[in-house]
Amino acid sequence: MMxxxxxxxxxxxxxxxxxxxxxxxxKDGKIEIIGCCCEKEAKKxxxxxxxxxxxxxxxxxxxxxxxxxxxxxxxxxxKQGITTELTGHCGMTLAPKVDEIFSMIKPFFDExxxxxxxxISETVSGFLSYIEKSKLGTNVGxxxxxGAVRGKVLGFExxxxxxxxxxxxxxxxREAMEAGAFGMSTGLIYPPGVYxxxxxxx
Numbered sequence: 001m002m003x004x005x006x007x008x009x010x011x012x013x014x015x016x017x018x019x020x021x022x023x024x025x026x027k028d029g030k031i032e033i034i035g036c037c038c039e040k041e042a043k044k045x046x047x048x049x050x051x052x053x054x055x056x057x058x059x060x061x062x063x064x065x066x067x068x069x070x071x072x073x074x075x076x077x078x079k080q081g082i083t084t085e086l087t088g089h090c091g092m093t094l095a096p097k098v099d100e101i102f103s104m105i106k107p108f109f110d111e112x113x114x115x116x117x118x119x120i121s122e123t124v125s126g127f128l129s130y131i132e133k134s135k136l137g138t139n140v141g142x143x144x145x146x147g148a149v150r151g152k153v154l155g156f157e158x159x160x161x162x163x164x165x166x167x168x169x170x171x172x173x174r175e176a177m178e179a180g181a182f183g184m185s186t187g188l189i190y191p192p193g194v195y196x197x198x199x200x201x202x
Contacts, residue, residue, distance in 0.1 A: 002042040003027050009048030014055045024053060056083025063087060065094055065131075065142065066105055069117060074137035084139040090187030091147030095120075095127035096172055098151035124172070125179035143185040144176035146201065147193035158195045166200060 002025035011034065012019045025033040025042065059077065062085035068074065077085060092101055097118060106114055120130045124144050131140065153168045154161060161169065173184055186201065187193050 002032065003029075004044045004046065005040075005042035006046045006048050006053055009051055009053035012052060012054045019052070054081065057081045058084040058086070060086050061089050063089060064138075064140070066108075068131060068134070068136060068140065069094075069105070070108060072134045072136050077138050082138060084141075086141045086143070086182065088143035088145055088181070089185045090190060091145040091185050091193040092187055092190060093124075093143070093145035093148045093185070095122070095124045095144070096148055096152045096176075097121040098148050098155075100156060101148055101151060123179075124176035124181055128179050128181070141182045142180070143183050144173060144181045145193075146184055146186045146196065147190055149173060149176075149184070150192045150196060150200075154192065154195075156192045156195075158191075160197055161200050169200075 004026040006024040006026070009022065009024070010019050011022045011024065013034070020036075022034060022036050024031060057080070059082045062077075062082075064074065064077065064085050065087045067076070068087075074082075074085075077083075094102055094105065094117075102118060102121060105117070109117065119126075121127045124142075128142060131142075149169050149172045150161070152172060153165050176184075188196070
């Protein structure tokens, strides 16, 4: 017996094959069977007639790194069918903490919570560790923002980075990657990232 049976749905399975009518049986949180001849019994039955059933969608360009701090269930994403998000885009991430960037979230939190989040966000590893313990509604991967990295080392100065500053930025990115970041994002129309030259980005 399945825990959940989704029956009579139009299945688009993500393989590139044509859509087809069928049932999906779920047991212990995993899809066990897909097709037209699934078991008829289940603890819970969902009639999906007239509806499309698909794997969860991936939002490759999400900015939920802010909203996930106060709405960890991610219902806004789940209601759209999004189950995986890649976030931390446009070079503007909350970690490593740069006051000019971080202060944008101040209206969403009381003073005590804002100060707590500020301490957590000093480093990417601290931020990711906090998020990981938050029991998120979606799967989330993070990029570290070049703008935040540059801001941490140079502030918002419009100039070329020195070799010493570049090494400090590389150390921050290295730490972020070792902590679990998927990569580094850029947003080259936004300060301070806009002040970087090609050599710095490389």
